[in-house]
Amino acid sequence: MQSVSPPGTAPRPLVDDRARSHNGAPPISDDLAMALYEHMVAARVIDERLAALQLSGRVLQHASALGQEAAVIGAVAAVRDDDWVFLGSPEFGAALWRGMPVALYAHRAFGTATDVVLGRSRIPSPSPRVGRNITHAVGVAWAARLRRHDLAVLLLFGESATSGHDFHAGLNFAGVARVPLIALCWNGGPAASSRTAVAGVAAKAVAYGLPAVRVDGCDVIAVWSAVREARARASAGGGATLIEAVGAPPGDGENPELGAARDPVARFRRTLEERGCWGEDRERQLREGVNADVQRAIAEAEMSPVPAPDTLFDNVYADVPRHLREQRDEWARVTGAFA
């Protein structure tokens, strides 16, 4: 196990999987714990259903976050509701936490007329291109700091983004400008680390003058605690923090048994049961409710019409400029599809 000790931070070793990795973390209430779990299950069920539909070619727009439920939900739950959140493609679970109905995500996946895109609750519409919104998140945090607003930005991205120039530029700017940013990087395991000469992500923070921590990304309370701490540092004017959430997808090819044992959803269910606030009945109720929601949402989205053709020309600019009006009118004239 590696630990990283950037200037001014205590090393925090990645805790062995069999131990309780959130020892010493602030306790969370049963209500919060159950809410976290319910959203993790919802994210998992949506993921599994849409991934299956994707295989059969019925859904085009969906990026799986299978196994990242603890990191995504734990992180977004630890910041304030009015903080901004930037997502990569797979982290739709964060939008669920902010109140996005399942139906809305289904409309997005199917690209229907009802799709109003993921962007809501200060979660800007993600770019599917890896790492491109890192500097945007830094810019929002910078603007909040310039305006002396007590807000922070949570940025979620994957390890592959750390190879790109946006990661370097973004974190360098974040360090220079001391912006209130929590940059949480999901590092999906051994395969990923071979893409860089130095294993792990947290070590990179040293060069930007940022504190960094590594946490068990499959432990929702460990993630929640680390983000909570970073959020407090941001509020106190301490600038940005890089958090490396180390994880492995469930069903790890190299070690299926370990993969299953690390499954963040199954693990957290055991934790809740140990706390005595969860049992078979609640689990069945939750699963039935989520399954029904997801099935209904998918059925509705699949039946919904595609957007009206003339919307193609909207929102390129604030107003439809002359050349686009002409192209729209010409298209209408030759197709007769709309007046």
Add this chain to the structure above:
Amino acid sequence: MVQALNDALRHEMRRDDRVVVLGEDVGRIGGVFRVTQGLWDEFGEDRVIDTPLSEGGIVGTAIGMALYGLVPVPEIQFADFIYPAYDQLVSELAKLRYRSGGEYTAKMVLRAPVGGGIRGGMYHSQSPESLFIHVAGLKVVCPSNAYDAKGLLLAAIRDPDPVIFFEPKRIYRAARGDVPDEDYTVALASAAVVRAGRDLTVLTWGAMLYEALAAADEASKHGIQCEIVDLRTLWPVDIDAIVASVEKTGRVVIVHEAPKTCGFGAELVALVSERAFVHLQAPPARVCGFDTPFPYALEMEYLPLARRILPALLETARF
């Protein structure tokens, strides 16, 4: 022109506290061409921001600031340095409104000195405007004089869409003229007929306007009266002004510094051909930079100066 641009920035920063300036050496130093001189003293480091040297980082963080509700006016030190930020401009800034169904926008004005003629060589002389005109969601502006520079910059900052604002560095200090102190704008997407004539239309912008004017003076000695249209906003371009002039003269010559192939002149020829075909009495002509990298020692051979424009005027007029 430098003073007019500085005046516009100062004016708008006083009027609207959401406006911030950022870029490499724009603060204490006031920019390599001094366009932002004195702003750091007046508005402080929270609104006039010296950034690390990363064009992609400058534009990316400016997008974030704009998302938050600020109105960033980032400077790229030379238009030639814009390519590391091209991805952010094309894939993020230009598409944000569309991608989010109108829910999120990032309004900014990106300023960059453009063009040759100051012995800047290959990497301080380029004219990349057509690379941005081609991208849906961006507006592109290029003033040719001090009055327009101030009025267009104020209009660009107040426009709801992202604007790429190219400043022809060859005439930064040469293009003088009366610039009113007060608030005024020059509407985007409106061209100006700077010289009226009946025989031939010249479409141009930026520093080459003055070469076209010099060539037109010579042409008039041959009895050819040129009408010169300064496009001012390159996109969306003022189609009506172009068509009106070409319908009157029946002949068109386009002058720009950028390489000829797929330069904006190609689009202008297409527009004229589509809309004024029956009025044309001669093939449209283009006098442009060559399809080479921008040269250092031979820049005056590369640029479409008056001596290269004049033959095109005569040949087109006499076709």
